Amino acid sequence: MSSDVAVQAGEIRARGLGRMFKIRLTQTRSLKETILRRELPKTRELWALEDVDLDIHRGETFGIVGRNGSGKSTLLKLIAGIFSPSTGTLEVEGRVGSLIEIGAGFHPEFTGVENVYLNAAIYGLKRSYVDEHLDEIIDFAELEQFKDVPVRTYSSGMYMRLGFSVAMHIQPDILLLDEVLAVGDEAFQQKCFGRLADFKQAGGTIVFVSHDPRAVERLCDRAIMLDAGHVLEEGPATEVVSAYHRRVVSGPSEAVRRDGVAAARCRVHEVRAIAVDGTPRDRFVEGEPMALEVWLYAEEEVEDASVTVGIRDADARPVGSQTLEGVRLPHGRLERLRLNFPGLPMREGRFFVDVGVTTADRDAELALAERALELSVFGSDAAGSGPIRLGGTWDVPHVDGTGDG
Amino acid sequence: MAVNVEARAARLPQLGWVAGYGELLRTLVRRELRMRFKGSALGLFWSLIYPLAMVGVYTLVFSVLWRATGNIPHYPLFVLSGLAVWGFFQAGIQLGTTSLVANGELIKKVWFPRELVPASAVLAQTVTIGVMLGILIPIALIVEPANARTVALVIPIVAALICLVLGLAWLLSVANVFFRDVEHLLAVVFLPWFFLTPVLYALDQFSAAHSHRWLILLMRYGNPVTPYVESVRAVVLQHTVPGAPLLVYVFVVGPAFALLGLWVMQRYEDRLAIEL
Numbered sequence: 001m002s003s004d005v006a007v008q009a010g011e012i013r014a015r016g017l018g019r020m021f022k023i024r025l026t027q028t029r030s031l032k033e034t035i036l037r038r039e040l041p042k043t044r045e046l047w048a049l050e051d052v053d054l055d056i057h058r059g060e061t062f063g064i065v066g067r068n069g070s071g072k073s074t075l076l077k078l079i080a081g082i083f084s085p086s087t088g089t090l091e092v093e094g095r096v097g098s099l100i101e102i103g104a105g106f107h108p109e110f111t112g113v114e115n116v117y118l119n120a121a122i123y124g125l126k127r128s129y130v131d132e133h134l135d136e137i138i139d140f141a142e143l144e145q146f147k148d149v150p151v152r153t154y155s156s157g158m159y160m161r162l163g164f165s166v167a168m169h170i171q172p173d174i175l176l177l178d179e180v181l182a183v184g185d186e187a188f189q190q191k192c193f194g195r196l197a198d199f200k201q202a203g204g205t206i207v208f209v210s211h212d213p214r215a216v217e218r219l220c221d222r223a224i225m226l227d228a229g230h231v232l233e234e235g236p237a238t239e240v241v242s243a244y245h246r247r248v249v250s251g252p253s254e255a256v257r258r259d260g261v262a263a264a265r266c267r268v269h270e271v272r273a274i275a276v277d278g279t280p281r282d283r284f285v286e287g288e289p290m291a292l293e294v295w296l297y298a299e300e301e302v303e304d305a306s307v308t309v310g311i312r313d314a315d316a317r318p319v320g321s322q323t324l325e326g327v328r329l330p331h332g333r334l335e336r337l338r339l340n341f342p343g344l345p346m347r348e349g350r351f352f353v354d355v356g357v358t359t360a361d362r363d364a365e366l367a368l369a370e371r372a373l374e375l376s377v378f379g380s381d382a383a384g385s386g387p388i389r390l391g392g393t394w395d396v397p398h399v400d401g402t403g404d405g
Numbered sequence: 406m407a408v409n410v411e412a413r414a415a416r417l418p419q420l421g422w423v424a425g426y427g428e429l430l431r432t433l434v435r436r437e438l439r440m441r442f443k444g445s446a447l448g449l450f451w452s453l454i455y456p457l458a459m460v461g462v463y464t465l466v467f468s469v470l471w472r473a474t475g476n477i478p479h480y481p482l483f484v485l486s487g488l489a490v491w492g493f494f495q496a497g498i499q500l501g502t503t504s505l506v507a508n509g510e511l512i513k514k515v516w517f518p519r520e521l522v523p524a525s526a527v528l529a530q531t532v533t534i535g536v537m538l539g540i541l542i543p544i545a546l547i548v549e550p551a552n553a554r555t556v557a558l559v560i561p562i563v564a565a566l567i568c569l570v571l572g573l574a575w576l577l578s579v580a581n582v583f584f585r586d587v588e589h590l591l592a593v594v595f596l597p598w599f600f601l602t603p604v605l606y607a608l609d610q611f612s613a614a615h616s617h618r619w620l621i622l623l624m625r626y627g628n629p630v631t632p633y634v635e636s637v638r639a640v641v642l643q644h645t646v647p648g649a650p651l652l653v654y655v656f657v658v659g660p661a662f663a664l665l666g667l668w669v670m671q672r673y674e675d676r677l678a679i680e681l
Contacts, residue, residue: 082513082515083678098515108510114439121428121429124426125428
């Protein structure tokens with residue numbers, strides 16, 4: 001393809017990578033039903049990942065950020081080889097150690113030691129190699145006393161320790177890391193980070209996925225931000241993470257109801273603060289009249305939605321929220337909602353506006369835009385303090401004695 | 406050792422994995438065996454007691470009481486040889502078919518060639534047929550020393566049988582992932598199938614064999630396991646080399662099923678992790 005140079009061990013190269021899933025809307029699981037039903041089961045195509053170009057170099061720690069459902073884990077699973085691409089090419093060279101899911105490649109009925117052999121064999125290692133390193137692996141995982149009991153009795157922390165230990169001892173060229181490290185206790189996490197630093201030092205490649213952008217910022221050299229299966233940002237980790245924070249407009253989010261039925265697609269297109277003269281602004285003076293404008297876009301009609309506008313302070317503490325029920329969103333059109341404030345209720349500081357759209361029964365989140373808007377408010381009343389403008393007017397006794405006092 | 410997804414999506418069945426994943430296959434077979442014999446000290450013994458008890462029962466009913474087996478010499482050995490082949494065939498296919506679903510957790514989370522899972526279930530079953538033949542062959546040699554001339558042929562015949570079972574296990578295990586009732590269907594099919602297979606009787610023994618030649622031919626070649634039963638018997642008990650048609654069938658059908666199964670397996674491999 002577009003490969004000028006062959007991919008070396010520890011490198012990952014993707015060109016136009018895409019992965020489509022067919023979502024079955026009607027669940028058919030039996031042969032009889034398939035034969036008796038003449039029409040094909042209804043399916044919908046969902047592109048979990050589309051047109052992704054990626055170059056991850058040897059010795060690099062590469063982060064992937066994005067919200068739930070943005071395609072992060074699909075990308076990891078493609079790199080791990082669990083799925084194959086629907087379009088494009090993906091070249092992964094070298095042995096890939098994967099810590100994507102806790103207990104991956106473990107058999108619950110097997111003891112710790114037996115699982116070390118199983119897991120190592122999955123990675124293609126010889127039994128003799130494991131024989132040699134078994135004590136080391138068990139030691140590192142701190143499972144000396146539990147090595148001969150079935151892993152189904154393990155805690156999630158123990159699972160993680162064993163998985164990490166095996167993955168680090170199989171001499172991988174590439175290590176895929178997920179949220180899993182968070183399961184361990186503080187001391188073990190430190191040990192893991194130490195080990196990861198050694199791995200990196202030795203020229204190992206790490207691909208790290210997290211919901212926690214700070215962890216990505218701390219660990220990674222470069223990163224990408226995924227949204228709805230597309231790469232939105234690529235560059236130095238700090239820049240990508242701040243772009244992720246800055247994102248004013250939330251991308252479309254695929255809502256899934258708790259009962260498993262995919263709900264309609266809808267997104268928060270824009271959130272603006274409008275001053276009294278009708279112009280959008282993001283700096284206001286305490287008590288100034290203003291309005292918050294929320295622009296919503298629905299791909300499929302939503303009959304009865306609840307829209308919540310919440311305000312948080314700079315430390316992410318909620319200041320207050322307001323919900324509007326019974327909102328109807330026609331499909332394919334931008335709808336504007338306006339929340340009017342006769343006087344801005346906040347006092348001095350930086351504030352963030354979140355907008356959430358849910359179904360009427362609040363069972364499914366249709367869209368969520370966190371930190372959709374940042375507001376700066378300047379205090380005007382030196383006599384007040386705290387995050388909100390308490391307001392109120394004093395009634396005081398007259399000093400000249402003519403009052404009712 | 407690279408994960409090369411492109412190469413695996415090729416049209417023809419790939420065999421390269423055997424070299425790279427031999428260790429994993431061995432580990433999975435060991436695991437399968439340990440799971441089966443776990444918790445019972447008598448382990449292997451139990452898997453033998455059942456066919457041996459059945460040999461006793463069939464001999465009592467058909468040979469002693471019914472006297473229906475007059476022209477079959479050494480009837481208990483005759484039944485034992487049939488049960489060895491059939492037992493492996495049935496257990497291999499049944500356990501192979503359910504293996505992908507049973508190991509769903511492993512398949513969803515890590516990548517390795519999926520064909521190893523049904524293969525390990527089938528290969529673990531070879532232990533039983535091995536032990537049964539290990540009992541049968543020495544006795545057969547004692548009662549009829551002439552068997553020594555042909556007994557070595559049992560090795561390639563059983564190898565071809567393993568290919569047949571592997572192929573069917575691959576095919577049915579994939580089908581079972583998409584339609585979970587395949588395993589229930591199999592459970593129903595196996596009993597009549599057993600009686601249509603010449604385990605308790607010989608096809609040529611019937612008086613109808615001459616008047617209904619086509620029926621005998623259908624039962625012999627329409628049922629993939631029958632030629633294996635007859636061939637194993639011929640070389641182990643009857644010191645004869647099976648006829649050319651039977652030999653061709655044995656060595657063509659088994660490997661052909663194996664290749665077909667492998668091809669189907671590798672074609673649908675990608676969808677397994679999603680369906681499970």
